[in-house]
Amino acid sequence: MDSLAFQIKSAALAVGYEKCGIIKIADMAGYEDKLNERMEYLPQTKPFYERFRGFAHLQDTYSWAKSVVVCVEQYGKYQMPDHLQGLVGKAYLFDSRIDEHTAGYQASLQFEAAMQKMGLKTEAKRKFGITAVRWAAVKAGLGIVRRNNFFYTESGSWVHLEAWLIDQELELIDTPTVKACSEHCNRCVKACPTASLAKPYTMNPLSCISFLTTFGGRDLPQETYNAQMGGWIYGCDACQDVCPMNKNRWEATGEFPFLAEISEHISLEKILSMDYELLQQILTAKFFYITKDDVWKWKVNVINAMVNEYQEKYKEAIYAACNNSHAKVRKMAEWAVKKLNLS
Ligand code: SF4
Ligand code: SF4
Structure with missing residues (x-):
């Protein structure tokens, strides 16, 4: 394992990320085939998906970028206000992308600073992502995408993904340990309203x-x-809530900052x-x-x-x-x- 890659992963885990992997920028190219496949199947989605094509051609905008660092943050560990179940999607309740009070936001800043201290040039888009994060996370072997289209680790689908571009060519690929969906399971498809x-x-x-x-x-x-x-x-959480692979994956040990106050x-x-x-x-x-x-x-x-x-x-x-x-x-x-x- 490249020692710089290992240092990056250690820095990510040290600030609280569940997982961290690194892929070469060229590995994003296959994302375009996936986009094309989607648009061919559902032509009406073309205007929606077309704007993501740049995710497969990151060097057009960031000519210096050589690799993508992708991290997993588990959010299925916070207390959920009961009255918001079925009203507001959990990914948004426990969203740390713009809230500086959250551990996730602070972890993101600290991790970025740590990579820069290692001499790396970095770029991220904290709000909407700098690239296709699910694609990058699967390529990095951090987990799998299930039949409901959500990315899963051992923590279920209750995870956020975040990515950075860096100016060094590195690779750090994990091996996912989660089982694939059973071919007989169709619960998510049936649950989609x-x-x-x-x-x-x-x-x-x-x-x-x-x-x-x-x-x-x-x-x-x-x-x-x-x-x-x-x-x-x-x-909406319907296709995640019914998934047996999310059973017992919500740990509810901590309080998410200011959620109790806002939820009132x-x-x-x-x-x-x-x-x-x-x-x-x-x-x-x-x-x-x-x-x-x-x-x-x-x-x-x-x-x-x-x-x-x-x-x-x-x-x-x-x-x-x-x-x-x-x-x-x-x-x-x-x-x-x-x-x-x-x-
Ligand atoms: S259940 Fe259907 S509507 Fe709800 S998040 Fe999943 S795909 Fe979207
Ligand atoms: S509900 Fe079943 S098919 Fe759908 S994602 Fe979960 S395990 Fe896979």
């Missing part, structure tokens, strides 16, 4: 609830899958009645896929969830939303009144 996971390893991102509750789903009254979105208001503000009724400034302050700082300018999207998602899981106590809140200051929210609330036959 929108059939976005149409068959094993094949997911249409445009109909995935994680997309529809964040970047997509901007006209929910007309959205084909609005009923199938159920009670989710940001993200998260309920369908509270979000629908919250003023926009507070919504921006509380939710946008953590759940950054919905930007400050688009916080109305939270209310629209909430009304959709109220319609799908209707209770009498939501009636007044839906009526009140018919007079909301944002036209998108008013339209959604009026749609809900008709859909539920409230008037």
Whole structure:
């Protein structure tokens, strides 16, 4: 093993990463075939996937880059507020990408500084990733991608991945010890509410609830899958929650910084009645896929969830939303009144 590669891995483990591997930059090239395969199977996803093509050609932008360092951070070790189960995806609740209070964010900074101290030039994109991290992690032998498309280590799928480019050609490949999916298991495909996971390893991102509750789903009254979105208001865990390979993989030993405080503000009724400034302050700082300018999207998602899981106590809140200051929210609330036959 190259001693610099070994030093990098030791530095990653020392700051708390579960795993670390290194692949040569040329190993990212195969990612393009995967992208092409996806776009051929689902041509409507072409505009979505096309923007990731650069992940396979990193040297076009970073001519100095020689290798990709990829690390795994386990997040399935924090206490989960019960009332957020089925409402907000766990990857977003325990997201350390932009929150400097979290151990994951600090680990990322420390690890990057350690690599630079070793004389390496580094580059990362902490928010959305500098390359295709699942592809890189599989190539580095850190785990496997299962039939639900999620990356798994021995900790299940409750892990975040992070990647850095470095200017030295190194390689550090692990051997995954996790068992492959049984050919007879189809639980994730069956559990997908929108059939976005149409068959094993094949997911249409445009109909995935994680997309529809964040970047997509901007006209929910007309959205084909609005009923199938159920009670989710940001993200979806259905295909991970049912997976037997995630059974007993959530350890819940620690508290995630400020999650208890933020989660007190998260309920369908509270979000629908919250003023926009507070919504921006509380939710946008953590759940950054919905930007400050688009916080109305939270209310629209909430009304959709109220319609799908209707209770009498939501009636007044839906009526009140018919007079909301944002036209998108008013339209959604009026749609809900008709859909539920409230008037
Ligand atoms: S996250 Fe939800 S909607 Fe997306 S593929 Fe999984 S089960 Fe389907
Ligand atoms: S539910 Fe079954 S098929 Fe799907 S990822 Fe888990 S083990 Fe694999």
